Amino acid sequence: MVIRPPINRTMRSLDRAFFKKTWSISAARIFSNKDISPTRKSLEKSGDLLNLSRVSSIVQDPDADLAAQGRKCIMLRDEIKHNDHSTWGPILSELHKDGKVGVIPYTLTLDYDHWTYEDIMTSILPEENQEHLFPSRFTQVGHLIHVNIHDTQEPYKYLSAQVLVDKCHHATTVINKIDNVGDGSEFRTFSYEVLAGVDDPYVEVCEGRCRFRLDYSKVYWNARLEHEHSRLISKFKEGQAVCDVMAGIGPFAIPAGKKKVFVWANDLNPMSYKYMKEAKERNKVGDFVQTFNMDGNVFIREATAELRKDHRVIPIEGTRKMSPRQFARALSQAVEQPPIFSHYIMNLPASAIEFLPAFIGLYNNKNPGFDASFAKDYFERHPNVKLPMIHVYCFGPKKEMEESEQALHVCRRISEQLKYEITPETPECEIYDVRDVAPNKKMFCASFRLPEEVAFREG
Template structure:
């Protein structure tokens, strides 16, 4: 008896293995969903050429049985399984009747006995079905592989950086003859993108902006970009913005303590200054030499409701650094009384009389007369501005105010050194040379790789009092 049972179990196991092998064999067979060969015009593309009809088999399944068929181990691996294609559709021949469950095979002979028997039990037969794919089905990469010449397909662009509604690309020379086509494809395939541009040259040394060529879409560069719960509006063609730096923006703001005073020497449109004020209630001096940056920085300060915390200027970075200490000392910021409240909550507390009590309590707190942090986010030349700190504090009163807490400077820079210890040594040496003094308290953080032999870092150091006191 034991022998018979063992034999029965062995046969059952063999049957399951054969079925599994058969199922895997069929599972590996796949439908050719690649786009058709394209020989039409490049610009504009003839999208009608991108059509493909794939003959498959469909099971006519009553609506009450579709879930059972879809979830069965016997049939699951034979479902159509194509991205963006639903496995169950209405029967065009009988819209009120059976559903069609689409299979990845073209005839019944490709079904093993057990799945076939299961479908014969739960379905009302099979029908031939044509799966129709068009231009909208394929991804941008799929279309590019069909459109570009064979030698260019392997290195074809696969993505872009986005700023608001603008997609920014940096095409290699060999793809420039196809730039309009590439731009149009990416525009078609990304519904949130309205403009696709290509960078034309290196970043301008003064205002860090670059010329752009519109490849597809609207000639509109005024974008609205959201980061760190803040809303930024700016003309992408006239100011510097790098979406890849959002992590660095957050890192620096995360180092600030609520209520501190920040001086942002190269503020741009406010990626450090505005989150510092809005999220940390920091008081900020925000400066940028670019008139367009100053224009949009002022707008963003107002739009984000931090006009009482951020003072905006448009002047040379060296002049800004030299004057910042005196400005805050002569015109201090009001005392820090706690996190910034929304207008709705502030009005509610005012009605309850609590705001009046807070105001009276703040009268006993000292105003904010000293700077806690300097941010110098101009990596190409920021180190060259460090000599502006020499002798920046001239009065005995200011010396006394800063006696126990010199500002922390966060200076972004580039280096050609690829090893972190050598990069740190290189940056420290250049900073000390410009300051004219040794650094005793500092740290160096890697920000990102800019090019194969170019790394971006941020050195944070406590400003030596001997430098600022002259």
């Protein structure tokens, strides 16, 4: 049985009532509710059950009096006719003969609520090139849906937006990006138009067991990067220090703080800084996360110099309720902030690579406030502590070159900025393919160990 919504390819104003449709089928009336489950299993095994996506085969009895008693029916495949025993299978016939079921006519009714977004759109848009007439990919952030409408979708954008609001859980607003990210602002924001609902850009999202509130029109948030955030955070260990240079509202910093990782998180956008501070308090990670609002180049060097001066020891939770002996033991297990960052995150794909020169001579005396002798002495006294890992995000071409060539292309760009050769074969170097961002554009995360020659370079 093929179940499809009604078709009206001239509809340009959404008529939800139009999508109500009925089918005449048959159903097995269950005389005793204790027989519902075994009867359903028998009919499913025999192939007599009506199997439809998102439709339960067990329904209320169409007789109002029986329905009031809680009686049920099981819908049967459409080839079975209630008044033609020759269409019944042996299992159904046996159940009927044993007095466990009756076979009755039944009207299956499906309305607008049943059909999916794609079901609705494919039933009201022209058949030719239909897949290009409505957005099949979109991002939902809280109550807000973000679409990118192409030229072929322009005539139907309000129609598709209204269906999206109806079909996406908790959605109330649909917006369409009308310029490229960063065109109207240096802070990766964009202009948009409202296609459905009210213009309400204030959203709340949950990621990495943390809650964030933000104004989607004023800060950058990409829901498609949740896996990437958790992938990188998994590399951080409790008690390490991480420098998040372009932190946004804290999708790396706040969950990392939950892991008892010390994070110095910075963003140039004052609104990102505002919402990151709020997220720090809301998620109770203030002991581990410090927030800043400055230029990334300056932050890399200043944070590196200031970290060693910021001595901080965080006892484990609940120490105030412990006995003196337990308290002393807890203090011995307290988390102490180290004087050297183990990781630097630079998540600004369009330009982060251009910030890499800030790492040249990071540990020499030309970095104001930093004592080069301290760094050399520290690494000598702690042979298990390595120079920090750099995680820099960037864009690269997708179709023009093979995967190995893409990695080599990214490494060449890094090498140019550091004036030191980094290759895909460099130990601990990883060029991770994060995601496709456009037909000919990929996003990568390049991770590599800061070379000693770069970190201590003079001149």
